[in-house]
Amino acid sequence: MGACWSNGIKAVTPSYTGFNSKTVSRDGNDMCSSSGKFSSASMPVTPRSEDEILQASNLKNFGFSELKMATRNFRPDSVLGEGGFGSVFKGWIDEHSLSATKPGTGLVIAVKRLNQEGLQGHREWLAEINYLGQLHHPNLVKLIGYCVEDEQRLLVYEFMPKGSMENHLFRRGSHFQPLSWSVRMKVALGAAKGLAFLHNAESQVIYRDFKTSNILLDSNYNAKLSDFGLARDGPAGDKSHVSTRVLGTYGYAAPEYLATGHLTAKSDVYSFGVVLLELLSGHRCIDKNRPSGQHNLVDWAKPYLNSKRRIYHVLDNRLQGQYSLDRAQKMATLALQCLAVEPKNRPNMNDVVAALEGLQETPRSKHKEQHGNVHNHSNGVPRSSRSTVEVASKLGMYPRPSASLAYA
Structure with missing residues (x-):
């Protein structure tokens, strides 16, 4: 089967969000991560256009500048955790307009940002949008929106305090x-x-x-x-x-x-x-x-x-x-x-x-x-x-x- 196994199972889950991701090698092939993920060989991950995103009426397409403002320019003290995908940041947006607001005001959000230097890929980012953009249930985390701008890939979720x-x-x-x-x-x-x-x-x-x-x-x-x-x-x-x-x-x-x-x-x-x-x-x-x-x-x-x-x-x-x-x-x-x-x-x-x-x-x-x-x-x-x-x-x-x- 060609699956690879990590020697130690260690959590890489952010302390406050719980978001976790498997790692992908630089040529796009899946690898084990320290969290115990595993896979067999996979197709290369290549950036694609926004056309691949399914139509989802309730998702907002955020601009990168908006999310920079919402997270205070992705400041280190806004980091909620780190994962294979990249970093997750705490941010604030207006509850009605969904525009960025001052820290401590409005709706608290969690912003997951793809690490461009990291090992995660576009494919999981896209799957997250296309599933959570279509599926809505009290026991599924709410995806508020996403950002695809140049090489930037981000996801915006409701904040889960516990x-x-x-x-x-x-x-x-x-x-x-x-x-x-x-x-x-x-x-x-x-x-x-x-x-x-x-x-x-x-x-x-x-x-x-x-x-x-x-x-x-x-x-x-x-x-x-x-x-x-x-x-x-x-x-x-x-x-x-x-x-x-x-x-x-x-x-x-x-x-x-x-x-x-x-x-x-x-x-x-x-x-x-x-x-x-x-x-x-x-x-x-x-x-x-x-x-x-x-x-x-x-x-x-x-x-x-x-x-x-x-x-x-x-x-x-x-x-x-x-x-x-x-x-x-x-x-x-x-x-x-x-x-x-x-x-x-x-x-x-x-x-x-x-x-x-x-x-x-x-x-x-x-x-x-x-x-x-x-x-x-x-x-x-x-x-x-x-x-x-x-x-x-x-x-x-x-x-x-x-x-x-x-x-x-």
Whole structure:
């Protein structure tokens, strides 16, 4: 397949925006990046005209001078983060006219600027415009406009104050407090709704790079998917899959996609399962700093997740006292289904959304858990009123008996 793999998986996600990009070599061929991206050989990236941009009535074509003014001439103290694409800057525009305003007034925006000396390309910039210019949903980040002027390529997004889920889940420090159980469930549901929308669109879209760094959070921790540079149209007509070069991020990509290059919506479902495991455990999907045998989260966690006696080996110890065993087992069951080796055994995203809606905390459920079956480590045996298989059956997603559940 010719895929290349990075030796260490390190986040290059900006601290506040979550935008991330793969790298492209100077002759246009895809390469690995420090964030664990990978691909096979690709076509050269060459600048093209604005004619390639699909007609999108709600996108503004900004002038470069406008964005210079909005970002205070791209001053270093306006930088929100760095990625393979280039730098992301904080800026301000008028909410109605979308013209540049004084810093601190009007609508806050995030401006992603292609680094002309860098390794990223025009192709992902164009894909981002053509997908986000046509698709609108509460769980997709809003693209406000773009700039194509001479060699300049920029994208203008709504500003997401809480940054990426990756930062809150994995980074340590006073700025990034651990996400609570209820917030993790809320984020999982929002991200699932975003994927379900893409898969159910009139012309299906396969996201292809679902991961924590591409899930951005607004001030109320509402999740929105960002970075559509690797997105692809789903199979058309009677085709079962899209054949494509392998692109994505190491640790999140589905095994059948890695092996064959056959891309389907179920490839995204597998990636979603990986993210659910990250939410449950608080660990990155690939982390070579962990003990031997635990570098790959999926391989290490699977044997624990279908056992009520062993699930605590995986659960994030920062969440103690915040969840019931019943809810944790439901999440584990859902993650295992999404991670099924056979794509046909994975649920679709509509089913995932339905399952996660049942896991959201309500005042009634919170009261019940505080006075009932909140997790307990006494005698080393957790309490539970229902088995994992019974939970799955109650969701209406998975049939009895347990032999039909693909946990391999």
